[in-house]
Amino acid sequence: MKDQIDAATDIMLAYYGDAASRQFYELLKAGKYQSTRCKECGDATFPPRTFCPICFSSKVEWKDLPSEGTLYAFTQQDRSLRFPKPDVIGLVELEGVGLILSHIRAPLESLAIGQRVRVEFLKISDTLTLHAFAPV
């Protein structure tokens, strides 16, 4: 299954990605967790875009996302297309940005809504690094 999801991910990023997604995944490979922020209205968004989704300005800059956030919700998939069991999935609330889906590197039973989590970089292959979160 890993080869298939890697191939599907490559195809998807090539066909449905854009300059912002290519930059985002390049930055993850380099151990940087960033998204775009509007230079005109100041909105910090996720996912990154080549324009501001609020005021539609094209003047955006890359800025570090908070490296810590709060666990907003979490669950576990029985049959992941990517990760071996246990595949814990969570929504992390990053202050000033919003809710971000990620892989959570901790057993489900150990987690609680509201706990602090910190970003980690998960090398999947030579071409793909994903962000993940683990309890602080």
Added chain:
Amino acid sequence: MKSKAAIVGVAQTPIYKEFPNSVLDVALDVIGRALKDAGLRKDDIDSLVVSPSTLGGPPSFMLSCSLAAHLNLATRHMTLVECGGMTATVALKSAIREIESGRSRRTLVLTMDHREMLNPKDVDGFMHNTVRTQTCLYGVYEGPYGLGAPIPYYAMSAQRYMHEFGVSARDIAEVPVMMRRHSANHPDALYRDPLTVDEVLGSKMMCPPIHLLECSAFAAGAAAVVVAHPEEARSIRKDAVDIVALGEYHDPSHFVPLRGTITSFISARKAAAEALAEAGIGPMDLDVAEVYGVFAATELMLYESLGFCEPGKGAVWLKDGRSTYGGDVVMCPTGGRVAYGHPAGTTPLFELIEITRQLRGEAAQRQVPGAGLGMVHSEHGMLNGSMVLVMKGAQA
């Protein structure tokens, strides 16, 4: 209440695990029966709207064109529509708008979901076949995490719902129990045996906190509906059912919104408010509704977002018997997505056909006495978009 368009003919397949015949066989069967139900001939139809043959499956490239050619059906309007779980009602809306514009008088809507890749004996094969579709569905930023189905999103929504409102697992498990009481009266429902709360909570944990018996069952099916101009609807069928109001709203989000809530759905709130205002009624004026609750907790949150009860009070409303026969509004007399079954690409038309049968007074053992006004709710994503229809029958 002014009629936008009227439903004069309906037909559906049973809820299948998979199609017993080819897509074309099944399509021709429901089209033929919908025309017969309307008492119309094929060439009385002047426009055609169809869905893809399945959601997220093999291409349905030019399916409306090849189908019309096969039927030898000339039309003034023809198209294929896709909008996730809302596909069937968006297709229907295309028919309604065509009739409202005056260009067409009798439109045929065909929606289906053949789920050919869904073999319950071969889950690995299914996942292999759908990996690219699923990855693309969740997009560039969430697809790479390997979601095999949308259930993790709904699980986190249910977890937050329990956390924010103090709703218990037992409260949520009451939903499939009620749905099985309803589906027991529907001969075509996928699951009809009675259930207890303990049985629901004892079923396999899928994505915590969602148990197997709180999930809608993937299924296959097809439906066809004939929509006619209100001026001539009653000459086609005396008991034509009118679509009197329509509300629709799409939040600019796909599954989880960046900001906002996942325990209340703005699309359902806005679509219901728009439709009820257009009809000039409140939610309690309705007699019956079919809503698109694909998991038990989602069903409760939908009751709240659609305006039937206050936020966090869905379980209380249900437990007090207000969502069933003898209560305020009968929700999902078919048994809903959880018990009746959920062929997503055609589910909204299955809902609409049930409301049509209720308003015609032909719903047999599950008939809501005196049903005159009904609601159909459909959605896509995780309630990111919703459409609400209000329908009126002769008993209103």
